[in-house]
Amino acid sequence: MENLQALKQRFGIIGNDFHLNRTLEKAVRVAPTDISVLVTGESGVGKESIPKIIHSLSHRKHAKYIAVNCGAIPEGTIDSELFGHEKGAFTGATQDRKGYFEVTDGGTIFLDEVGELPLTTQVRLLRVLENGEFMKVGSSKVLKTNVRIVAATNINMQSAIEKNKFREDLYYRLSTIEIHLPALRARNEDIHLLFRKFASDFAQKYRMPSIRLDENAVNILLNYRFPGNIRQLKNLAEQISVIEEERSISGAKLKQYLPSDKDNLPAVIGRKRDTDFSTERDIMYKVLFDMRNDINDLKKLTLDFIKKGNIEEVQEEHHQLIEKIYGDKETKDHNVEVLNISQNSSTDKAYEFIETIEEDESLSLQDKEIEMIQKSLEKNSNKRKLAAKELGISERTLYRKIKQYNL
Numbered sequence: 001m002e003n004l005q006a007l008k009q010r011f012g013i014i015g016n017d018f019h020l021n022r023t024l025e026k027a028v029r030v031a032p033t034d035i036s037v038l039v040t041g042e043s044g045v046g047k048e049s050i051p052k053i054i055h056s057l058s059h060r061k062h063a064k065y066i067a068v069n070c071g072a073i074p075e076g077t078i079d080s081e082l083f084g085h086e087k088g089a090f091t092g093a094t095q096d097r098k099g100y101f102e103v104t105d106g107g108t109i110f111l112d113e114v115g116e117l118p119l120t121t122q123v124r125l126l127r128v129l130e131n132g133e134f135m136k137v138g139s140s141k142v143l144k145t146n147v148r149i150v151a152a153t154n155i156n157m158q159s160a161i162e163k164n165k166f167r168e169d170l171y172y173r174l175s176t177i178e179i180h181l182p183a184l185r186a187r188n189e190d191i192h193l194l195f196r197k198f199a200s201d202f203a204q205k206y207r208m209p210s211i212r213l214d215e216n217a218v219n220i221l222l223n224y225r226f227p228g229n230i231r232q233l234k235n236l237a238e239q240i241s242v243i244e245e246e247r248s249i250s251g252a253k254l255k256q257y258l259p260s261d262k263d264n265l266p267a268v269i270g271r272k273r274d275t276d277f278s279t280e281r282d283i284m285y286k287v288l289f290d291m292r293n294d295i296n297d298l299k300k301l302t303l304d305f306i307k308k309g310n311i312e313e314v315q316e317e318h319h320q321l322i323e324k325i326y327g328d329k330e331t332k333d334h335n336v337e338v339l340n341i342s343q344n345s346s347t348d349k350a351y352e353f354i355e356t357i358e359e360d361e362s363l364s365l366q367d368k369e370i371e372m373i374q375k376s377l378e379k380n381s382n383k384r385k386l387a388a389k390e391l392g393i394s395e396r397t398l399y400r401k402i403k404q405y406n407l
Helices: 002-011 018-030 049-056 078-083 119-131 157-162 168-174 188-206 215-223 229-243 251-255 280-308 311-325 329-339 347-361 365-379 384-391 395-404
Strands: 037-040 065-069 108-112 133-135 142-144 148-153 177-180
Touching (some): 002 018, 002 049, 018 177, 049 065, 188 215, 188 229, 365 395
Parallel strands (some): 108 148
16 A cells, blocks of 8 residues: 555555545556556546556656647548658658657557547557557558557547447457546545645645635535546636635635536437427417417406405506507507406496407407418518518418418
């Protein structure tokens, strides 16, 4: 265990989590061999530390170590970067160039984001893993290299294989030994420890007192899921160290620097919205049914008025419902006048008003549809295109309905 602690200090690794310790022990054991290693884990968990440990504890430690970010190199130049090229191999190739596999001969090459490699490059890499052979771009000469390959990825390799984005045979050659680094949220005991270390480092860097969290802030920190893992935690500590004047950070202050939990919820995809309709007829029926519900609400409100006799409490609701149901001002004013029954008016008048509503409500959907089409045509001077747009249906559907109803 003492050797493990010394290793952590040497490579700046902080934490005492069981899974982290198990990962480091695995890296130490595999280091003396030449077995290919695949490091997996989410983005920001510190995967780049593992190949450094493996190289430093191997017999190749005095040879070169090169880290290559495969995702940052354009697809058109990745083969040249890894395997080199001959002069004149492509436009701009004015001289011979050695690739990383030739330069690193006898050492260790770390291929970060290996899952982003193009399929053509994967074929070349497989040949290096199988027999240590490669060819420069634009050359037919076979070259040999003796390198230890450690790769890393944050994608689901099995899923990439199923989608034909990554070769299955290459995956098994790379993952002779697979080392998984746990996400920060799985190392709950290490979160505050890491934060304090980062805060101390930034205090020295910017020559200011170190920030500290109160008890409430610590609880919030421990319960946050940190999708960006250690990288996000480090950025958080730096932001607060630079921006906040007060060195004691409360929970409320810490929350201002943490993205909302809603940002971490999965998006609902493919769910049909309530306002989606398969046909234009459904749209019109939805409007009619909504109008029917509004009229029913108006009836209930009026009955409450009759029973309670309290105009002041319900009159404003009357006005709002009338305005919602009727579009033009003249009709609205007329119906508001009907509703403005004085408190001393007879109940018979109120019931007469309800009977009028019920009589209107008894109209069939077809009659209401005809009425809506007629009003829209009149409003738009019988221009079918404008009327159809207002009704929310196609001009062809409107023409068919005009013919169907002899309008």
